[in-house]
Amino acid sequence: MSGTSDARPLLAAEAVVAGYEPGLPIVHGASLAVAAGEILAVLGPNGAGKSTLVKALAGLVPVSRGTVRLDGRDITGLPAHLRPRAGLAFVPQTENIFASLSVADNLRIACDVMPDRPRGRARTAELLDLFPDLARARTLLAGRLSGGQRQMLAVARALVASPRVLMLDEPSAGLSPLFVSDVFARLRTIRDTGVAIVLVEQNVRAALKVADRALVLVEGRNRHEGPAKTLADDPAIAALYLGGAPHSSGSPA
Structure with missing residues (x-):
């Protein structure tokens, strides 16, 4: 523990x-x-x-x-x-991703609202290493992901801001x-x-x-x-x- x-x-x-x-x-x-x-x-x-x-x-x-x-x-x-x-980051149970956007664009939006965008881009790269399923699916629409992958994307989006x-x-x-x-x-x-x-x-x-x-x-x-x-x-x-x-x-x- x-x-x-x-x-x-x-x-x-x-x-x-x-x-x-x-x-x-x-x-x-x-x-x-x-x-x-x-x-x-x-x-x-x-x-x-x-x-x-x-x-x-x-x-x-x-x-x-x-x-x-x-x-x-x-x-x-x-x-x-x-x-x-x-x-303080929060991941709600539902409506926690943009289903009509790609995995990469979901992460990019989270990065774009950060005051330090270069740090956000670096953090996004780190998160794709942590979530290899997302890295492989980065060009797919988020709505096509499995339930588990969607949840991982929601968590990754929240973690972009460290x-x-x-x-x-x-x-x-x-x-x-x-x-x-x-x-x-x-x-x-x-x-x-x-x-x-x-x-x-x-x-x-x-x-x-x-x-x-x-x-x-x-x-x-x-x-x-x-x-x-x-x-x-x-x-x-x-x-x-x-x-x-x-x-x-x-x-x-």
Whole structure:
């Protein structure tokens, strides 16, 4: 495990209350912290507020109370379009690529909005080395990619700006087990470069296998938190989210 809960948080949210409609919060005082080089999985049942929480951290859902800090800086009120430049990238579950453009053009657009375009072009070349499937498919329309390749393209687009924190909403949704393993293996590689990753997932087994720590939300509130391995082996967590049996590190995801 690369990250530890004792490390200084790179991204920290405290007592966040957030929702789409004024006076109707979905997240009720949730908190999280993730350090550089750490993967934090955010888990919980449907309707727990997982996606709303990360969208609030990305600036896409209003925060009515609480604070969001990035490397100690209060970004609670920072507009969403400025957060990537501050070092916070978000990959939504859907509509995360331009299907009518080629793979290369998807990456080029991400590069063109950077203040330092030469650095963006160099970073794009690095990412094509990290995602060889994208390099081979660079001239194809993104809409013709497989589900796993689309997800990798979405992640690559987010990484062009060299964020310090990468947040992903349900990256395994609709993918085959093979592609889930492949996408999560890439996340480990990204984590090992020092990027902090916040991973919202319904695939609890796979998420606990890849994560360093996990946070379980229930009804928009923190319910459980701890090392991923500890939660995977917790009978209460297993009964709620893993089909009744603790997850052994040797069992398949």
